Amino acid sequence: xxxxxxxxxxxxxxxxxxxxxxxxxxxxxxxxxxxxxxxxxxxxxxxxxxxxxxxxxxxxxxxxxxxxxxxxxxxxxxxxxxxxxxxxxxxxxxxxxxxxxxxxxxxxxxxxxxxxxxxxxxxxxxxxxxxxxxxxxxxxxxxxxxxxxxxxxxxxxxxxxxxxxxxxxxxxxxxxxxxxxxxxxxxxxxxxxxxxxxxxxxxxxxxxxxxxxxxxxxxxxxxxxxxxxxxxxxxxxxxxxxxxxxxxxxxxxxxxxxxxxxxxxxxxxxxxxxxxxxxxxxxxxxxxxxxxxxxxxxxxxxxxxxxxxxxxxxxxxxxxxxxxxxxxxxxxxxxxxxxxxxxxxxxxxxxxxxxxxxxxxxxxxxxxxxxxxxxxxxxxxxxxxxxxxxxxxxxxxxxxxxxxx
Amino acid sequence: xxxxxxxxxxxxxxxxxxxxxxxxxxxxxxxxxxxxxxxxxxxxxxxxxxxxxxxxxxxxxxxxxxxxxxxxxxxxxxxxxxxxxxxxxxxxxxxxxxxxxxxxxxxxxxxxxxxxxxxxxxxxxxxxxxxxxxxxxxxxxxxxxxxxxxxxxxxxxxxxxxxxxxxxxxxxxxxxxxxxxxxxxxxxxxxxxxxxxxxxxxxxxxxxxxxxxxxxxxxxxxxxxxxxxxxxxxxxxxxxxxxxxxxxxxxxxxxxxxxxxxxxxxxxxxxxxxxxxxxxxxxxxxxxxxxxxxxxxxxxxxxxxxxxxxxxxxxxxxxxxxxxxxxxxxxxxxxxxxxxxxxxxxxxxxxxxxxxxxxxxxxxxxxxxxxxxxxxxxxxxxxxxxxxxxxxxxxxxxxxxxxxxxxxxxxxxxxxxxxxxxx
Numbered sequence: 041x042x043x044x045x046x047x048x049x050x051x052x053x054x055x056x057x058x059x060x061x062x063x064x065x066x067x068x069x070x071x072x073x074x075x076x077x078x079x080x081x082x083x084x085x086x087x088x089x090x091x092x093x094x095x096x097x098x099x100x101x102x103x104x105x106x107x108x109x110x111x112x113x114x115x116x117x118x119x120x121x122x123x124x125x126x127x128x129x130x131x132x133x134x135x136x137x138x139x140x141x142x143x144x145x146x147x148x149x150x151x152x153x154x155x156x157x158x159x160x161x162x163x164x165x166x167x168x169x170x171x172x173x174x175x176x177x178x179x180x181x182x183x184x185x186x187x188x189x190x191x192x193x194x195x196x197x198x199x200x201x202x203x204x205x206x207x208x209x210x211x212x213x214x215x216x217x218x219x220x221x222x223x224x225x226x227x228x229x230x231x232x233x234x235x236x237x238x239x240x241x242x243x244x245x246x247x248x249x250x251x252x253x254x255x256x257x258x259x260x261x262x263x264x265x266x267x268x269x270x271x272x273x274x275x276x277x278x279x280x281x282x283x284x285x286x287x288x289x290x291x292x293x294x295x296x297x298x299x300x301x302x303x304x305x306x307x308x309x310x311x312x313x314x315x316x317x318x319x320x321x322x323x324x325x326x327x328x329x330x331x332x333x334x335x336x337x338x339x340x341x342x343x344x345x346x347x348x349x350x351x352x353x354x355x356x357x358x359x360x361x362x363x364x365x366x367x368x369x370x371x372x373x374x375x376x377x378x379x380x381x382x383x384x385x386x387x388x389x390x391x392x393x394x395x396x397x398x399x400x401x402x403x404x405x406x407x408x409x410x411x412x413x414x415x416x417x418x419x420x421x422x423x424x425x426x427x428x429x430x431x432x433x434x435x436x437x438x439x440x441x442x443x444x445x
Numbered sequence: 446x447x448x449x450x451x452x453x454x455x456x457x458x459x460x461x462x463x464x465x466x467x468x469x470x471x472x473x474x475x476x477x478x479x480x481x482x483x484x485x486x487x488x489x490x491x492x493x494x495x496x497x498x499x500x501x502x503x504x505x506x507x508x509x510x511x512x513x514x515x516x517x518x519x520x521x522x523x524x525x526x527x528x529x530x531x532x533x534x535x536x537x538x539x540x541x542x543x544x545x546x547x548x549x550x551x552x553x554x555x556x557x558x559x560x561x562x563x564x565x566x567x568x569x570x571x572x573x574x575x576x577x578x579x580x581x582x583x584x585x586x587x588x589x590x591x592x593x594x595x596x597x598x599x600x601x602x603x604x605x606x607x608x609x610x611x612x613x614x615x616x617x618x619x620x621x622x623x624x625x626x627x628x629x630x631x632x633x634x635x636x637x638x639x640x641x642x643x644x645x646x647x648x649x650x651x652x653x654x655x656x657x658x659x660x661x662x663x664x665x666x667x668x669x670x671x672x673x674x675x676x677x678x679x680x681x682x683x684x685x686x687x688x689x690x691x692x693x694x695x696x697x698x699x700x701x702x703x704x705x706x707x708x709x710x711x712x713x714x715x716x717x718x719x720x721x722x723x724x725x726x727x728x729x730x731x732x733x734x735x736x737x738x739x740x741x742x743x744x745x746x747x748x749x750x751x752x753x754x755x756x757x758x759x760x761x762x763x764x765x766x767x768x769x770x771x772x773x774x775x776x777x778x779x780x781x782x783x784x785x786x787x788x789x790x791x792x793x794x795x796x797x798x799x800x801x802x803x804x805x806x807x808x809x810x811x812x813x814x815x816x817x818x819x820x821x822x823x824x825x826x827x828x829x830x831x832x833x834x835x836x837x838x839x840x841x842x843x844x845x846x847x848x849x850x851x852x853x854x855x856x857x858x859x860x861x862x863x864x865x866x867x868x
Contacts, residue, residue, distance in 0.1 A: 141861040323570050327570075
């Protein structure tokens with residue numbers, strides 16, 4: 041839980057207008073040479089140069105419909121590090137990490153007739169038009185849009201599955217609390233925690249009807265997951281962590297603990313109702329995944345989330361799992377948009393999960409060792425660097441999937 | 446110092462090749478700034494500040510010289526930030542290659558005072574390519590010097606045959622008190638600039654670019670130069686003494702002691718960089734009488750003259766005695782470090798004063814980020830073996846961090862630092 045999150049507007053889905061190939065206001069140039077075309081693919085050389093101005097030169101600005109291979113060579117440009125091929129603002133091919141001295145890199149795309157743009161951020165002329173003659177491509181929405189739509193639909197089902205499991209787990213916690221069984225309640229607490237942490241970035245912006253967005257008394261995330269460090273004295277402490285304090289610090293279940301638990305059950309039910317109305321755009325999944333990793337960095341690695349129980353690694357693993365799920369639903373589309381970045385993200389997810397596996401303890405409720413001060417002192421830097429190495433490529437996904445629609 | 450963006454832009458295109466435009470700047474924009482501030486009613490204090498501040502935000506050094514990397518024989522700038530990195534587990538030769546190429550191109554951008562990507566990307570869902578805090582601050586004399594640690598030439602990247610002749614971990618030296626957290630590194634970056642935010646921004650964005658390929662290991666921010674360059678007034682270390690009075694300054698000495706020539710062919714024109722984090726016991730030093738302080742260094746405090754002479758640049762006379770006792774003690778810092786007493790060897794010192802705030806005992810945690818360049822690290826080893834064993838200064842200092850890097854020559858346009866390693 042972080043304070044001052046943006047409140048997410050419910051059930052507002054922008055309908056994306058079907059992308060048209062011809063860009064209004066973009067005059068097509070047909071004066072340059074037509075690309076050389078071998079039997080296989082049309083070849084276009086993209087050459088980057090530096091000096092007083094950085095330039096991005098195309099060997100041709102026209103081509104015939106069919107496969108086109110772009111060979112990108114950065115001769116001396118220090119300002120241009122990537123080249124993208126766009127169709128009505130959608131990225132359909134690209135190369136990143138371009139720098140002088142490296143070998144030329146290629147990408148091939150199959151293009152239908154129409155106007156495309158070669159985008160070289162940092163060049164004196166950033167956008168250049170490529171005119172492809174011949175039959176138009178079958179459908180501009182192509183495979184990517186469909187794949188991303190399947191992904192967001194699938195993710196919505198995943199979120200409702202997690203919420204339903206959370207309802208059950210919180211009910212179990214409540215049963216243990218109402219019966220006054222501290223040991224059982226501690227176990228149930230550990231088992232209930234991961235659900236919220238998997239989907240927190242999707243559901244942390246709800247204001248209850250009739251409350252202002254700035255009033256924490258109506259902020260469901262505040263009521264469910266607030267930690268001691270950001271308490272609002274007017275509203276007081278509610279939710280998971282208030283119960284955690286009673287169980288671990290107090291070591292006893294009081295009437296107030298029971299009251300907190302009853303309240304939690306009720307608030308989770310409200311959350312379920314509100315979350316059922318959520319719909320997702322692909323960039324919501326990408327931003328949500330990035331935001332879960334931010335939670336890992338700002339709360340879990342510092343051991344601030346589970347201040348009394350030190351169950352931070354359970355939440356850590358749940359945040360990572362939630363992010364990985366969101367990414368997995370985008371992956372089929374992302375593979376088409378940017379296979380290199382997709383691979384990079386997968387590699388870094390694998391690094392983080394391998395690292396987390398070291399802390400698994402099947403005998404502990406929740407499945408992970410406690411995150412003690414000693415463990416934090418020795419391991420926090422390694423954990424943080426691994427998460428950061430994942431967070432960086434992951435944070436680049438939102439713009440890719442947003443432009444792909 | 447206020448930056449006039451126009452002066453930066455004007456200066457950018459025409460005379461790139463490393464010539465200070467200080468005269469031009471002070472004659473036009475600098476004067477305008479001073480005038481404007483005075484006109485604002487800030488009278489005495491502000492006018493005074495501007496007159497004293499001779500740094501130049503438009504000062505720019507070239508990157509693609511094909512000769513030596515900048516930041517070695519460059520007159521020391523006012524601020525510095527050093528960071529050491531380790532290659533991440535599982536990274537490959539081509540990961541290293543791409544990182545060195547991306548870093549090189551980015552350093553070239555940064556040294557021109559330009560961002561390394563869009564600060565405010567066109568697409569609203571995008572993350573920024575450049576973090577933005579140095580936008581409009583100008584090049585500010587930025588140099589970034591890239592070094593390769595011994596680890597680069599182990600079995601991981603297939604580069605063991607290219608290992609620079611003298612690059613191996615420094616041996617344990619007398620009085621070493623090193624901690625792993627501030628020792629070693631596969632890669633080192635030192636950014637120096639006349640604006641601390643420009644130096645910080647360079648390291649921050651280069652570290653950001655390296656994520657996934659290299660992990661950060663240790664860092665030191667230097668807030669004041671502590672070694673003189675040619676034509677600079679000798680600055681002082683935190684002990685209040687002038688540092689670097691007898692530093693290397695002539696082309697002959699650079700050729701003889703700094704630039705490599707008998708090393709691996711790809712290192713020709715390069716150098717070796719020794720980095721030491723030297724903590725000072727500030728409060729204890731401050732309680733020491735000035736007479737004793739002077740005999741510890743072998744120099745006077747204000748003038749910086751050797752105790753055998755009168756002026757800073759008088760050549761120390763280590764044979765001079767008074768009442769049968771050497772005027773400069775044989776265990777004084779300058780006696781042990783002098784080339785006369787070390788078979789003629791010299792190293793180029795280019796260090797910075799640092800502070801890490803307060804230590805666990807609520808004492809000032811500060812010292813010297815010692816950075817030195819030489820064509821053979823054995824010269825440092827020789828000097829530090831002697832200093833570590835007998836220097837009277839050891840009572841007040843502690844070497845807590847250390848690293849050694851081979852610094853390849855600078856690339857020409859179209860190339861990158863270390864490119865020849867991969868051919």
